[in-house]
Amino acid sequence: MEKYIITYNYINKIIKQKNDIERKLKSMKKSLALLLTGLIFLISCGTKTQTDGKKGNGGNITFNVEAEPTSLDPQLLTDIAAFNIDSLAYEALVRLNEKNEIVPAGAESWNISDEGKTWTFKIRQGMKWSNGDTVTANDYLRGVKRALEPETGAEYAFLMYYIEGAEDFNKGNSKDFNKVGVKVKDDYTIEFKLAKPTPYFGKLLVMPVYFPANEKVLTEHKEKYATEAGNSVYNGPYIIKEWIHDNKVVLEKNPDYWDAKNIKADTLTALMTSDYEAATNLFKNKELDFTRVSVEKKAEFDGKPELKAFPEGRVYFIGFNQNHPALKNKKVRQALSLAVNREELVSQVLNGVGIKASGIVANGMPGVNGDFREENGDLYEKYKNLDLKKLFEEGVKEAGLTPEQVNLTLLIDEKGTAKKEAEFYQAQWKEKLGIDVNVDVVTYKERISRGKEGNYEIIRYAWGPDYSDAMTYLEIFLKNAGALNFTKYNNPEYDKLVNFAKENQDKKQRTEAMQKAETILSDDFVISGLYYAQGLYLINPKLQGIVIRPVSNINDFYHVSISK
Numbered sequence: 099m100e101k102y103i104i105t106y107n108y109i110n111k112i113i114k115q116k117n118d119i120e121r122k123l124k125s126m127k128k129s130l131a132l133l134l135t136g137l138i139f140l141i142s143c144g145t146k147t148q149t150d151g152k153k154g155n156g157g158n159i160t161f162n163v164e165a166e167p168t169s170l171d172p173q174l175l176t177d178i179a180a181f182n183i184d185s186l187a188y189e190a191l192v193r194l195n196e197k198n199e200i201v202p203a204g205a206e207s208w209n210i211s212d213e214g215k216t217w218t219f220k221i222r223q224g225m226k227w228s229n230g231d232t233v234t235a236n237d238y239l240r241g242v243k244r245a246l247e248p249e250t251g252a253e254y255a256f257l258m259y260y261i262e263g264a265e266d267f268n269k270g271n272s273k274d275f276n277k278v279g280v281k282v283k284d285d286y287t288i289e290f291k292l293a294k295p296t297p298y299f300g301k302l303l304v305m306p307v308y309f310p311a312n313e314k315v316l317t318e319h320k321e322k323y324a325t326e327a328g329n330s331v332y333n334g335p336y337i338i339k340e341w342i343h344d345n346k347v348v349l350e351k352n353p354d355y356w357d358a359k360n361i362k363a364d365t366l367t368a369l370m371t372s373d374y375e376a377a378t379n380l381f382k383n384k385e386l387d388f389t390r391v392s393v394e395k396k397a398e399f400d401g402k403p404e405l406k407a408f409p410e411g412r413v414y415f416i417g418f419n420q421n422h423p424a425l426k427n428k429k430v431r432q433a434l435s436l437a438v439n440r441e442e443l444v445s446q447v448l449n450g451v452g453i454k455a456s457g458i459v460a461n462g463m464p465g466v467n468g469d470f471r472e473e474n475g476d477l478y479e480k481y482k483n484l485d486l487k488k489l490f491e492e493g494v495k496e497a498g499l500t501p502e503q504v505n506l507t508l509l510i511d512e513k514g515t516a517k518k519e520a521e522f523y524q525a526q527w528k529e530k531l532g533i534d535v536n537v538d539v540v541t542y543k544e545r546i547s548r549g550k551e552g553n554y555e556i557i558r559y560a561w562g563p564d565y566s567d568a569m570t571y572l573e574i575f576l577k578n579a580g581a582l583n584f585t586k587y588n589n590p591e592y593d594k595l596v597n598f599a600k601e602n603q604d605k606k607q608r609t610e611a612m613q614k615a616e617t618i619l620s621d622d623f624v625i626s627g628l629y630y631a632q633g634l635y636l637i638n639p640k641l642q643g644i645v646i647r648p649v650s651n652i653n654d655f656y657h658v659s660i661s662k
Contacts (some may be wrong), residue, residue: 157660158365159641161653162380162389164372164513165542166344171324172309173245173252176582177546178562181306182653183347183368187332188309189355191219191238191288192300193656196645198566200300204238204310204333205288214295214603221286226354227312227331235288237310237333242280244316245307253550253581254307256573257564260296260600265578294601301565335361335656344370362643362659372513372542378636387638387660388653393449393515396634403639407451411648412562412631413460413571416508416523417585418624422555424504428623429493433486434556435626436478437530438523444629447522448515451634455627457616458561458575462648463568466609470568474613477620478627490531507536509554511545516558519628550581559584560631563649568612570649572596575619585624592618 167180172188175181191205205219225233242261245252246268259265262279266272279291292299302308315331316323324330327341335357336349349366352358371377374392381389381404391399399405416435418425425431440454453461456476465473494501508523510516520537527535535556540548548554563570574582576593595615599608619625633646643657 157363158367159363159387159655159658159660160367160369160385161655162371162377162386163347163368164370164377164390166370167347168543168546169324170330170338170341170347172306173241173250173254173311174324175306176253177542178652179368179370182655183338183349184306184309185304185334186336186349186366186655187330187334187338188306189225189233189334190306190309191221191303194301194304194647194654196647198647198649200304204233208300214297215292217290217292217299218283219288219290221288222356223286225333225356227315227333228337228352228354229312229315229331231312231314231331233310233333234285235282236285237312238288238308239280239282240313240316241307241309241311243275243278244311246275246278252307254305256576256579256582257302257305257307260292260294260299260302262291262293269578295603296600297603298565298567298569301567305564336366346370360657362657363655366655366658374514381636381638384638386636387641388644389636390514391634391636393447393451393634395636396449396451399636404636405634406637407632407634408646409453409460409462409648410562410631410633410652411460411462412560413455413458414558414560414628414631415455415458415625416628417549417554417557417559419552419555419557420586420624421552422506424494424497424499424506425555427493427497429489430497430504431493431623431626432481432484433490433493433531434527435623436481436484437486437490437526438626438628439526440478440629443519443522447518448629451632453630453632455629457620458625458627459568459571459612459616460563460630460648463563463566463571464609465568465613466606470609470613473609474616477617486530487532490533501533504533505536506533506555507538509538509540509545509548509557511542511558512539513542519558549584552584552586557584558628559625562652566649568609568616569596569599572612572615572619573600575625587619587622587624589618589622592622 163179163182165179167175168177169175170180170184172184175184189204191203192200193203195201204222206222208217208219210217221235227233244250245255246258246264248268248270255268263277267275267278281289283289312331319329322329327338332338335352335355337352338347339350340348347368351361351364355361377386377389378391378395380386418431420426444452444454456478457474459470461469461471463470494504508520510520524535527533549557561571573579573596575587576596577588592615595611599611602608640660642661643659645654
């Protein structure tokens with residue numbers, strides 16, 4: 099556990115910041131119309147706020163990202179909090195609209211070759227970095243190159259492996275970046291050559307690992323690049339003006355943004371409040387306009403316009419460290435997984451705010467003809483009649499141990515329902531397997547770090563989809579997925595099927611391959627799905643313009659505003 103020392107000066111500083119926020123919020127006048135459609139919820143109103151391109155006239159808005167981001171370096175970040183912030187500060191080649199379709203952003207247009215392997219983007223002229231530098235195709239190339247350079251250590255570099263030569267360069271098998279299929283044709287044209295046709299390649303470009311980078315600023319700050327608000331430059335709709343670690347990030351409207359006239363809010367403040375009770379109180383005190391809340395708050399706010407629930411696409415699951423003597427045995431992992439009653443988990447622990455997991459891929463991903471999840475069914479159902487106590491004891495014996503020698507700890511973080519869930523898992527394992535499992539509660543950042551290091555026995559983890567395809571869940575368990583494959587899962591047949599689905603362009607064939615791969619993954623019980631999350635949010639009824647989607651940038655504040 100991390101230890102924190104809080105000084106009186108620090109406390110006074112926090113109080114001053116709190117008072118400043120209160121004074122700003124008291125001056126606001128607000129209104130709302132709320133529209134929810136399908137899996138995507140667009141909060142908007144019929145009348146657009148007019149802006150002069152300099153001031154947004156859409157007020158000052160405060161939202162909760164719950165925890166200190168792992169990083170705000172676009173090529174290094176791995177969490178949703180950072181994604182939500184950086185997507186406002188940097189301009190990707192494309193963005194997603196409210197229908198999850200890619201639309202022009204840093205690129206004003208693009209062409210795809212007939213065979214589907216060459217994508218050519220025309221960069222929008224007139225864009226500026228926040229230091230006044232002109233944004234060119236070279237900046238987008240530099241972002242890609244930096245992500246692929248092995249010394250950068252970008253975990254999401256694997257999302258670039260679709261590009262010809264990218265994987266070899268990233269793994270150090272090739273030292274020549276000229277062999278990577280990304281080229282600047284002129285100052286405002288960049289071309290990607292793919293190893294295989296990839297119809298969803300455009301959707302990958304919204305990921306921060308593809309964001310542009312300013313060479314001059316990279317050289318100036320070196321290893322401290324993007325570690326503080328002033329250690330980067332920005333070309334997105336907002337500029338990061340302040341970053342108080344473990345407290346807040348303040349973004350101000352970028353007056354030089356190419357589409358500034360349609361950016362409404364003047365200031366966005368991202369608070370880092372992991373305690374949902376505290377966040378709820380901040381919302382009640384009008385110090386937060388948007389925050390996730392605990393499932394326990396559902397009863398308190400039921401029927402009120404502030405409370406909204408929607409599918410997130412995020413799967414929560416447990417992972418087992420196969421280096422542990424007992425967890426090397428599949429029967430032990432299987433018994434621990436199946437001992438958790440997923441229906442009771444959702445109904446009793448989550449207050450019905452969630453969907454029991456029946457695999458690793460959540461609902462909402464396209465299948466052959468319908469929904470991928472529905473087509474592949476409940477992958478745990480076939481095991482419902484197993485004698486789990488007997489299975490566990492057989493596995494322990496095969497591992498050369500006795501049940502008394504099996505000492506396990508579940509690693510969780512402090513966010514959301516994690517602690518309440520952990521108590522449920524402990525009770526289930528005690529009741530059905532006769533085993534006591536300890537719980538180690540750490541910060542979100544430490545949980546991520548220890549997962550990557552393999553410093554755990556059992557870990558509660560979550561994964562949200564980066565793009566609308568089942569591949570976004572499955573590719574992180576490939577042998578070559580690096581730190582994202584935190585369980586070090588390795589099954590050649592699984593890799594073969596997933597890689598086939600990456601390259602094959604026939605929808606039926608590639609989807610069926612992914613469904614077979616998911617079944618193999620589930621049957622190996624190195625990871626095991628628990629539930630698919632539903633977001634439960636408190637939203638200021640006078641807030642408008644938020645797009646909430648189950649993929650990619652979940653909470654999109656691009657057009658957000660507080661009405662007058």
